[in-house]
Amino acid sequence: MAEDIVLLAAVSILSACQLAFYAALVGKSRMKHKVIPPAVTGAPEFERTLRAQQNYVEFMPIFLVLLWTAGFYFHQETAAVFGLLYIIARHIYFRGYTGSVQGRVPGFLMCLAILFLLLLVAVVGIAGSFLKQYLDLNIFKKMHKMI
Amino acid sequence: MAEDIVLLAAVSILSACQLAFYAALVGKSRMKHKVIPPAVTGAPEFERTLRAQQNYVEFMPIFLVLLWTAGFYFHQETAAVFGLLYIIARHIYFRGYTGSVQGRVPGFLMCLAILFLLLLVAVVGIAGSFLKQYLDLNIFKKMHKMI
Amino acid sequence: MAEDIVLLAAVSILSACQLAFYAALVGKSRMKHKVIPPAVTGAPEFERTLRAQQNYVEFMPIFLVLLWTAGFYFHQETAAVFGLLYIIARHIYFRGYTGSVQGRVPGFLMCLAILFLLLLVAVVGIAGSFLKQYLDLNIFKKMHKMI
Numbered sequence: 001m002a003e004d005i006v007l008l009a010a011v012s013i014l015s016a017c018q019l020a021f022y023a024a025l026v027g028k029s030r031m032k033h034k035v036i037p038p039a040v041t042g043a044p045e046f047e048r049t050l051r052a053q054q055n056y057v058e059f060m061p062i063f064l065v066l067l068w069t070a071g072f073y074f075h076q077e078t079a080a081v082f083g084l085l086y087i088i089a090r091h092i093y094f095r096g097y098t099g100s101v102q103g104r105v106p107g108f109l110m111c112l113a114i115l116f117l118l119l120l121v122a123v124v125g126i127a128g129s130f131l132k133q134y135l136d137l138n139i140f141k142k143m144h145k146m147i
Numbered sequence: 148m149a150e151d152i153v154l155l156a157a158v159s160i161l162s163a164c165q166l167a168f169y170a171a172l173v174g175k176s177r178m179k180h181k182v183i184p185p186a187v188t189g190a191p192e193f194e195r196t197l198r199a200q201q202n203y204v205e206f207m208p209i210f211l212v213l214l215w216t217a218g219f220y221f222h223q224e225t226a227a228v229f230g231l232l233y234i235i236a237r238h239i240y241f242r243g244y245t246g247s248v249q250g251r252v253p254g255f256l257m258c259l260a261i262l263f264l265l266l267l268v269a270v271v272g273i274a275g276s277f278l279k280q281y282l283d284l285n286i287f288k289k290m291h292k293m294i
Numbered sequence: 295m296a297e298d299i300v301l302l303a304a305v306s307i308l309s310a311c312q313l314a315f316y317a318a319l320v321g322k323s324r325m326k327h328k329v330i331p332p333a334v335t336g337a338p339e340f341e342r343t344l345r346a347q348q349n350y351v352e353f354m355p356i357f358l359v360l361l362w363t364a365g366f367y368f369h370q371e372t373a374a375v376f377g378l379l380y381i382i383a384r385h386i387y388f389r390g391y392t393g394s395v396q397g398r399v400p401g402f403l404m405c406l407a408i409l410f411l412l413l414l415v416a417v418v419g420i421a422g423s424f425l426k427q428y429l430d431l432n433i434f435k436k437m438h439k440m441i
Contacts, residue, residue, distance in 0.1 A: 002367065006423045009363045013416055016356040020409070023352060037395055038338070038345035044185070051185035053352075058170060058200075060355040061207040062163040069156045073149065101184055115167070122160060129153045191332070198332035205317060205347075208354040209310040216303045220296065248331055262314070269307060276300045 008071040011083035012064060018087055019060060022053040022094060029098075045098065052097035052104065056090060059111070066118040073125030079118065086114045155218040158230035159211060165234055166207060169200040169241060176245075192245065199244035199251065203237060206258070213265035220272030226265065233261045302365040305377035306358060312381055313354060316347040316388060323392075339392065346391035346398065350384060353405070360412035367419030373412065380408045 026049050029035075033043035040050060063086060071079030093107025176182075176196040182189035187197060210233060218226030240254025323329075323343040329336035334344060357380060365373030387401025 002423055003427045006367070006420060006427065009367065009416075010420055010424075012359045013363055013413070013420070016359040017413070020353075020356050037398070038341040038391075040187075040334075040345075047185040051187075057352045057355075058204045059167075061204075061211060062167055064355060064359070065159045065163040065211070069160055073153070073156065097185075104184070119160070119164070122156075126153060126157055126160070129149055130157075133150050133153065187334075194332040198334075205351045206314075208351075208358060209314055212306045212310040212358070216307055220300070220303065244332075251331070266307070266311070269303075273300060273304055273307070276296055277304075280297050280300065 004076060005068075005071065007076050007080035008068055008083070011067065011080050011087070015060075015063065015083070015087055015090075018090060019053075019056055022056060025098075026050050026053050048101065048104075049098045052094045055097075055108075056094070059115070062115065063118075066115060066122055069126060070118045070122040073129050074121040075125075078121060082114055082118050082121075086111060086118075089114055151223060152215075152219065154223050154227035155215055155230070158214065158227050158234070162207075162210065162230070162234055162237075165237060166200075166203055169203060172245075173197050173200050195248065195251075196245045199241045202244075202255075203241070206262070209262065210265075213262060213269055216273060217265045217269035220276050221268040222272075225268060229261055229265050229268075233258060233265075236261055298370060299362075299366065301370050301374035302362055302377070305361065305374050305381070309354075309357065309377070309381055309384075312384060313347075313350055316350060319392075320344050320347050342395065342398075343392045346388045349391075349402075350388070353409070356409065357412075360409060360416050363420060364412045364416040367423050368415040369419075372415060376408055376412050376415075380405060380412075383408055 026046075029046045029049040030037065033046040035042035035046050041047060063083075067079055067083050067086075070082070089107055089110035091107075093104060093111055096103030096105070096107045173193075173196050176193045177184065180190035180193040182193050188194060210230075214226055214230045214233075217229070236254055236257035238254075240251060240258055243250030243252070243254045320340075320343050323340045324331065327337035327340040329340050335341060357377075361373055361377045361380075364376070383401055383404035385401075387398060387405055390397030390399070390401045
């Protein structure tokens, strides 16, 4: 068990560290632009930095659910690679958004594409597990035999 | 193991897709009401849509923790049914809130009631596991024998 | 398996209940200061209460990822104790922040310190698991033998 999920655990920790790092950058931007807590409005650059981090927060449970189900029911290594790509795409998104409003688009589209791929393999994996359990069919083995 | 949690995984994915769908609706409402990012204020309908989605985000870790502990320590099928009801209740809440401020109340009360039921069975399940582990008592078996 | 994670499950439920409780306090503060939803600005005390809860939401996935990886790959009891301390630190943070802007600092520093410790033991545990799996080295057993 522990070995079947260690890559997912490592990617999750990396992503958590990235999110914490962005929270620190929001704090730094607060000081730079003199936005005293609990205010959440002020200089446009601060507002963009805050929104970029908030968007990560909003998608964090979605990302973690898809990463773990894809990794557990489909293939751990595949999910872990998608997870690393997601972390890179989040970085492109964050850098882009803090730079300009338009700059958020490329990174965000990358994030969505990776989440969609994770969803796809997660659904395939879970469907396979359902068929195996409730219909006593093992699709993956049958496909393997056919090839 | 994989079979003991496949329904929880499926419900989690459904919920994650729902949350992503609401994030898309917030984006659509932004365009409709011309609320340029990173602004989070504007037309009342946009603000209600945003708050409805934000409320889901806030409760997502609570929901996932309760769903998985209830399903793992009490009974998977029970937890999965509550999870599906929660997704329906969230939909009623979202539709209601985007319609009017008062419209958020019925759906929200349903969400809270379901979360409370999940908490209840999760605590029962975990208490049973504690007793079994630390006091070497198997409550569930004893109850079964008495009946 | 179920016994290896029961303390982590219990701490996660406690933390989820705490977060739900703070959401209720935000609602109560809304009524007290007459901040009609979906507004998120108003009396300073309300804004501080809201930010204190939002900050918990932002850190919730970070906390849960670190708690579970630390507990699963390093040592369950250690992670659970850190988790309980985190819940106490969050309480100090919330109480402090609702009182005054400056009052948020001590509790927040405690939270960060505990998250850092959880990260440390999680990384040690995962590194050990990697070495064991990919290099066939069991560091923990070797250290045990040396002592």
